[in-house]
Amino acid sequence: MNLTDVRLWSAAAVTTAMLLSGAANSNCDFDTDDADGPDFLDKIIECEEQQSSGNQSQESSRTNSSAAATQLYGDGSLTNSGIIERPVAAAGTLSHYADKSFVARQPYSLRPDAKFEESVTIAIQKLHLEMAHYCARGWDIERQWTEANSQQQGDFFLHYRFRCTAA
Amino acid sequence: MNKLVLSAAVAATLGLASNSFADGPIDGTIYGKINVSVVNTDQNSADKWKLNSNASRLGVKGKTKITDGLYAVYKAEFEMCVDDGDCKGQTFTQRNIMGGIRGSFGTVWAGKHDSPTKLAQKKIDLFNDLEGDIKNTFEGENRVSNIIAYTSPTLSGFSGTVAMIPGEGADVDGDGVDDTGLTDGISYSLSYSADNLYLAVAGDQDVDNQDLVRMVMQYKMDALKLGAMYQQNEDSQGIKDESGFFVSAAYKIDKTTLKAQYGFIEDDVDGDEEETLSLGADYKLSKNTKAYIFYTDNTDSELDSDDDEASSFGVGMEHKF
Numbered sequence: 001m002n003l004t005d006v007r008l009w010s011a012a013a014v015t016t017a018m019l020l021s022g023a024a025n026s027n028c029d030f031d032t033d034d035a036d037g038p039d040f041l042d043k044i045i046e047c048e049e050q051q052s053s054g055n056q057s058q059e060s061s062r063t064n065s066s067a068a069a070t071q072l073y074g075d076g077s078l079t080n081s082g083i084i085e086r087p088v089a090a091a092g093t094l095s096h097y098a099d100k101s102f103v104a105r106q107p108y109s110l111r112p113d114a115k116f117e118e119s120v121t122i123a124i125q126k127l128h129l130e131m132a133h134y135c136a137r138g139w140d141i142e143r144q145w146t147e148a149n150s151q152q153q154g155d156f157f158l159h160y161r162f163r164c165t166a167a
Numbered sequence: 168m169n170k171l172v173l174s175a176a177v178a179a180t181l182g183l184a185s186n187s188f189a190d191g192p193i194d195g196t197i198y199g200k201i202n203v204s205v206v207n208t209d210q211n212s213a214d215k216w217k218l219n220s221n222a223s224r225l226g227v228k229g230k231t232k233i234t235d236g237l238y239a240v241y242k243a244e245f246e247m248c249v250d251d252g253d254c255k256g257q258t259f260t261q262r263n264i265m266g267g268i269r270g271s272f273g274t275v276w277a278g279k280h281d282s283p284t285k286l287a288q289k290k291i292d293l294f295n296d297l298e299g300d301i302k303n304t305f306e307g308e309n310r311v312s313n314i315i316a317y318t319s320p321t322l323s324g325f326s327g328t329v330a331m332i333p334g335e336g337a338d339v340d341g342d343g344v345d346d347t348g349l350t351d352g353i354s355y356s357l358s359y360s361a362d363n364l365y366l367a368v369a370g371d372q373d374v375d376n377q378d379l380v381r382m383v384m385q386y387k388m389d390a391l392k393l394g395a396m397y398q399q400n401e402d403s404q405g406i407k408d409e410s411g412f413f414v415s416a417a418y419k420i421d422k423t424t425l426k427a428q429y430g431f432i433e434d435d436v437d438g439d440e441e442e443t444l445s446l447g448a449d450y451k452l453s454k455n456t457k458a459y460i461f462y463t464d465n466t467d468s469e470l471d472s473d474d475d476e477a478s479s480f481g482v483g484m485e486h487k488f
Contacts, residue, residue: 032200032487035226035244036263038286038358038367039326041274041318044228044240047196113324113362150236150271151320 045151046107096136101163104130111154123158135164195229195241202296203249204459204483211476220249221483222296224262230269240274241266263310273319279312283328283356284381287369291385291394293415293426298479299445299463301413304430306400307371307379311354321360329355332374340373341403363387376403390419398432408435422451426461440468455487 034043108114108123116122131139142161149155202221207214226244233239245259254260267276284307292301302308316330331353332339334346356369365385372378379400386393394415401408411432418425430443447461460482467475 030196030198032198032224032226033290035198035228035242036281036286038283038289038328038356039321040242040286041240041267041269041276042321044230044242045238045269047228151269153322 042151095134097134097164098137099164099166100134101142101161102131102134103159103161105157105159107149107155107157109152109155111152114154120158127158127160131160131162135162137167138165139163140165194231195227197225197227198488199223199225200485200487201249202483202485204297204481206298206479206481206483208298208477208479211473218250219481219483220247220251221485222262223247223249225259226262233268236271238269239266240269240276265314271320273317275315275317277315280310280314280316282307282309282311282314282332282354282371282374283316283330284354284369284371284374284379285309286328287356287358287367287381287383288396289365289367289383289385289394291383291396291413291415291428293394293417293428294445294447294461294463297445297461297463297481297483298465298477299428299443299447299461301430301443303465304441304443305396305398305411305413305432306375306377306409307369307381307398309354309371309375311352311374314354315349324359324361325357326360327355327357329353339376341376346373371400373403377401378403392417392419394428406436409433410435411441424449424451438470440466442466442468452484456484458482458484 030043030047034040037043104127106123106126107118108120109118110120111118131141139162142163143159144161145159147157147159149157201223203223204219204221206217206219208217209215224244224246226242228240228242228244230238230240243264244262246254246262247259248254252258261279263278263280265276265278265280267274288301288308294300300308311330311332313333313335314330315332316328318328319326331350333349334351336345336347338344339346339351352374353372354370354374356367358365358367360366363386365383367383368380369383370378370380377400379398381396381398384393384395394413396413397410398412399410409432411430413428413430415428416426426445426447426449428443428445431440433440443463443465445461445463447459449457449459451457460480462478462480464476464478466477469475
């Protein structure tokens with residue numbers, strides 16, 4: 001095996017690890033061709049906002065409880081094939097992380113030319129979908145707040161801090 | 168020895184993976200697409216079938232928060248040649264790769280990347296990466312090395328990008344003198360977006376040996392999407408002085424999108440003309456997968472020789488992930 005092969009295998013292994021650790025958790029509705037668009041920087045920021053929201057949720061769950069919080073993405077185990085497997089809370093599935101706290105956020109716009117899908121109504125709808133995803137049996141909204149998007153006048157991020165019911 | 172290196176690399180990678188489980192997901196997203204087509208090309212009556220990989224790619228992008236409102240952003244994208252695995256002798260070739268700092272002031276970024284002029288074209292080229300790609304007819308579709316750029320925030324729909332491109336010792340303007348400055352090449356764009364309208368003006372100076380100005384318009388009306396571009400460009404030696412236009416239209420009917428585009432450019436120095444016409448349709452199989460069919464005719468006409476004509480038709484599929 002020459003050095004080129006080593007580099008290729010290493011690249012493949014790194015890619016696999018990154019896919020396992022990152023892509024599976026991405027909630028962003030990102031179109032591949034957006035990466036070549038004139039607003040590609042906005043797309044990176046906006047799409048990764050959701051990623052960050054997911055990260056915050058994990059961080060919050062770690063802080064507020066317990067080993068069960070790690071079940072959200074699992075600990076991972078090495079199989080005979082060399083591929084690391086772990087349980088993933090796939091999009092669309094419902095789980096209930098009793099008594100754990102999460103923080104989620106969604107962008108919305110108050111610009112006069114904002115589209116309907118950018119409205120606060122849709123942002124709230126998405127937040128409720130997220131809450132239902134993690135807290136299938138119910139939740140309490142502990143706090144909600146809004147931050148302005150410094151990149152775009154009239155755009156904001158709506159945050160919900162919520163805790164799954166204990167039952 | 169090589170096995171030892173490999174073992175170390177894999178061990179390090181698994182360590183990375185373990186760490187990522189401990190610390191949460193990486194701050195980024197893997198993305199990409201596979202685009203392949205079976206194409207019959209008739210070039211000056213010579214007929215050939217090919218399987219093409221059309222800019223299939225794998226990329227990673229993301230941002231990392233530094234402080235409130237300040238982020239590091241990055242993107243690294245590589246082409247993979249799905250048809251034969253040979254991307255100019257490499258397994259992967261570099262596409263857009265950049266890193267930058269983003270704040271309320273805008274974004275300062277650098278790397279090897281599509282120029283602001285190319286980005287300003289938006290997606291009016293409906294046959295991008297295929298035989299009808301606008302780059303086969305028009306100048307200005309450049310992915311530039313050593314680009315250093317600033318992109319403003321979007322204010323009331325307006326956004327601008329200006330980029331400087333050091334020559335690093337190359338003769339970028341063709342004057343016989345090596346260029347070593349910071350602004351040997353310049354590319355810029357100013358765009359306006361509102362509702363369904365997109366307008367942009369963009370230009371290059373000494374980029375790919377061209378000075379260029381282009382204007383772009385895109386307008387969406389329900390299922391219909393229209394695009395138009397006007398461009399003037401001349402090379403640094405004054406041998407070429409071109410002007411031309413490009414129009415495109417796409418009409419969506421349920422899962423099918425009908426597409427057509429036409430471009431024409433003429434060289435005012437020697438009268439040479441280039442023309443491109445493409446017709447096609449996309450059929451959406453799922454959110455991320457489509458099948459498509461197309462026909463393209465590209466013609467280069469020179470006053471003192473026969474036309475160089477290439478027509479192609481093909482079917483293909485694209486899957487994004």
